[in-house]
Amino acid sequence: MKLVVQVRLLPTPVQAAALEATLRACNEAATWVSQVAFAYATLKANLRAGRLGRPGSARYRRATQKPVAFRPFGAQPYDDRVLSWQIADRTVSVWTTGGRMKNVAFTASVEQLATLALYRRGESDLVHRDGMWFLNATCEVPEAEPNTEPVDFLGIDLGIVNIATTSDGEIMAGRELNRIRIRERGLRTKLQKKNTPSARRRLKKRRRKEARRARDINHKIAKHVVAEAERTGRGIALEDLTGIRERVRLRKPQRVTHSSWSFAQLGQFTCAECGHIDRANRVSQAWFACRSCGFVDHADRNGSRNIRARAWELWRRGAQSTAPAPPPKSAGGAGRKRSTTASGARCASPSL
Numbered sequence: 001m002k003l004v005v006q007v008r009l010l011p012t013p014v015q016a017a018a019l020e021a022t023l024r025a026c027n028e029a030a031t032w033v034s035q036v037a038f039a040y041a042t043l044k045a046n047l048r049a050g051r052l053g054r055p056g057s058a059r060y061r062r063a064t065q066k067p068v069a070f071r072p073f074g075a076q077p078y079d080d081r082v083l084s085w086q087i088a089d090r091t092v093s094v095w096t097t098g099g100r101m102k103n104v105a106f107t108a109s110v111e112q113l114a115t116l117a118l119y120r121r122g123e124s125d126l127v128h129r130d131g132m133w134f135l136n137a138t139c140e141v142p143e144a145e146p147n148t149e150p151v152d153f154l155g156i157d158l159g160i161v162n163i164a165t166t167s168d169g170e171i172m173a174g175r176e177l178n179r180i181r182i183r184e185r186g187l188r189t190k191l192q193k194k195n196t197p198s199a200r201r202r203l204k205k206r207r208r209k210e211a212r213r214a215r216d217i218n219h220k221i222a223k224h225v226v227a228e229a230e231r232t233g234r235g236i237a238l239e240d241l242t243g244i245r246e247r248v249r250l251r252k253p254q255r256v257t258h259s260s261w262s263f264a265q266l267g268q269f270t271c272a273e274c275g276h277i278d279r280a281n282r283v284s285q286a287w288f289a290c291r292s293c294g295f296v297d298h299a300d301r302n303g304s305r306n307i308r309a310r311a312w313e314l315w316r317r318g319a320q321s322t323a324p325a326p327p328p329k330s331a332g333g334a335g336r337k338r339s340t341t342a343s344g345a346r347c348a349s350p351s352l
Contacts, residue, residue, distance in 0.1 A: 083124055090105060090106055124137040269282055
């Protein structure tokens with residue numbers, strides 16, 4: 001299993017100037033190369049997934065016709081030939097345009113130091129963000145061989161009002177996250193209208209705050225879901241939401257909420273009890289009432305049960321998953337596992 005450990009560098013003013021000059025030079029060179037050889041794996045993947053609009057659209061044409069320009073402080077990868085770690089001393093030695101720079105201090109927790117000492121492998125990324133310097137180190141942590149045959153599936157319905165609803169009936173509401181987003185959005189609007197130097201400083205300071213809070217909430221929910229699936233020996237089944245921002249058209253008032261949404265969902269009109277499909281089954285955002293058998297339940301809970309049922313049926317048929325495969329055993333991870341996906345469900349074993 002690959003993990004990324006981020007540590008903060010504490011360079012002196014002279015060291016910081018050398019790191020800044022190095023990042024600028026590397027990104028200027030990358031921008032020049034981009035104009036000569038315009039081909040990127042990430043760009044192709046985004047085009048295939050529909051994240052840059054439909055073929056022929058103005059957005060699609062802009063993405064495919066204009067070479068990528070690299071930001072002056074874009075992150076740069078360093079391998080062990082040009083960056084070495086002295087973990088016991090909490091320093092690194094790093095190559096710069098001015099030569100090899102030694103004894104650049106960094107700070108890290110005891111747990112981070114232990115992980116770096118035991119499992120760090122491969123490249124480390126030099127990152128400059130909000131006036132601070134960081135190193136993101138790749139660590140390959142071995143994991144136990146999982147059971148690849150789930151006894152059942154835990155269906156997860158993902159939404160805006162409720163971030164996640166499981167087929168067990170557990171609802172993880174997104175009220176706190178949405179409240180934070182509305183407050184931050186209002187504050188940003190006020191500061192942008194004010195447009196004074198102090199307002200711009202406050203905007204810059206707060207720009208990552210909302211994202212950090214959302215990431216923390218989502219991370220806690222994801223860990224809880226995975227722990228429950230592991231405890232019960234079940235796989236995890238999710239809706240396949242690839243490219244949904246391009247597939248779904250929204251009214252103008254809904255676009256901001258949709259764009260800031262960590263997840264997305266399509267309407268669920270199928271009864272989890274009898275299978276009857278009717279748009280009128282979804283009586284409101286929160287409630288589902290089957291017009292055929294009279295079954296009534298929370299709409300998200302009904303949707304998660306449908307996802308679980310689809311996942312189990314697809315698994316029995318031997319369909320393949322679009323979930324990321326774990327690293328090979330030689331890299332400390334488990335081998336490739338059989339899992340499931342098709343027509344709106346994405347399924348995987350608990351370890352994924």
